[in-house]
Amino acid sequence: ELKVEQNPLFLSMQEGKNYTIYCNYSTTSDRLYWYRQDPGKSLESLFVLLSNGAVKQEGRLMASLDTKARLSTLHITAAVHDLSATYFCAVASNFGNEKLTFGTGTRLTIIP
């Protein structure tokens, strides 16, 4: 059974600082997703990572995937308050359907 772990679970950081969220998963997969969720809202797609070594960047966020290590990272550069949210990674099943297994989420709070 595929398991996805994120750390840290909670992250409080000052504006302007850099930090990384880690996502580890237990079995082979070739698709990994990052989502953002604001309180009481649905999931907003941030990145889709489809191959080993994939790196994608959007604004202050950059995501990477290492399929051999079964590890993805979400790096935040020079954090701003608007990035405060919960971030989830999700790994797709390789077995004929598109089931996503989500991590526990990282609740990020940016302090002015």
Next chain:
Amino acid sequence: ETGVTQSPTHLIKTRGQQVTLRCSSQSGHNTVSWYQQALGQGPQFIFQYYREEENGRGNFPPRFSGLQFPNYSSELNVNALELDDSALYLCASSDPSRDEQYFGPGTRLTVT
């Protein structure tokens, strides 16, 4: 805006009752998945439908059932509601030409 809509937005039901939640996907998205997100947790996969047939199911009891219709709409039915069924229910539709799942705004179900 993902083009995926869900109704109703909020719903309050009593333990033991039955509920039907609805999702409307984008035209051409022939795969729809349903997820349950309890407060403070990541979404959990309930089941997936592809071309009106169930195509994978998570660890949910049979009282959770679904339907998908030719017009890209779908339903999630839950019988004999329990207090633990209180959650945000999300549907996601998949574009067959892209490795992307688009989430709807969700239905917040409260069971009292």
